[in-house]
Amino acid sequence: MDYTKILIKPLISEKTTYIKELSRQVAFFVDPRANxxxxxxxxxxxxxxxxxxxxxxxxxxxxxxxxxxxxGRVAGFKKAYVTLAPGEKIEFFEGV
Incomplete structure (x- = not known):
């Protein structure tokens, strides 16, 4: 599967911002078929x-x-919490 189709969008909330600062984790909504x-x-x-x-x-x-x-029906989804290696950071999430 193409990586541009696996990552749907970043998940930005108070919880994910706190986790990012605390433990170098970022969160994404991902394709439900991705492992x-x-x-x-x-x-x-x-x-x-x-x-x-x-x-x-x-x-x-x-x-x-x-x-x-x-x-009605509420759609299901899949989230991925990605832990980055020490010293790594994603500039996209900085300042959020």
């Missing part, structure tokens, strides 16, 4: 950094219920 090895290669190719570890979180889709009735 840890493909995610690692995609981040290394896209940002020219060395990746130490990759953790993956799958969130399954769920029904949206209002007043006892199903009114």
């Amino acid at each position: 840890k090895i493909e995610i690692k290669k995609a981040v290394e190719a896209a940002f020219k950094v060395k990746v130490a570890d990759v953790n993956v979180v799958n969130r399954k889709s769920s029904d949206r219920v209002r007043q006892g009735r199903v009114v």
Whole structure:
């Protein structure tokens, strides 16, 4: 799979900003079919950094219920928390 299709978009929130400062981790929404090895290669190719570890979180889709009735569906997604090697940083996330 092409690395430009594996990384969908960066995940920027208060939690990920705190994790980035604390433990050199950055988070991405990734393609649900991608595995840890493909995610690692995609981040290394896209940002020219060395990746130490990759953790993956799958969130399954769920029904949206209002007043006892199903009114819609919330899409599922896959997140990857990428730990960078010591001394590495991604300039894209700096200053966020």
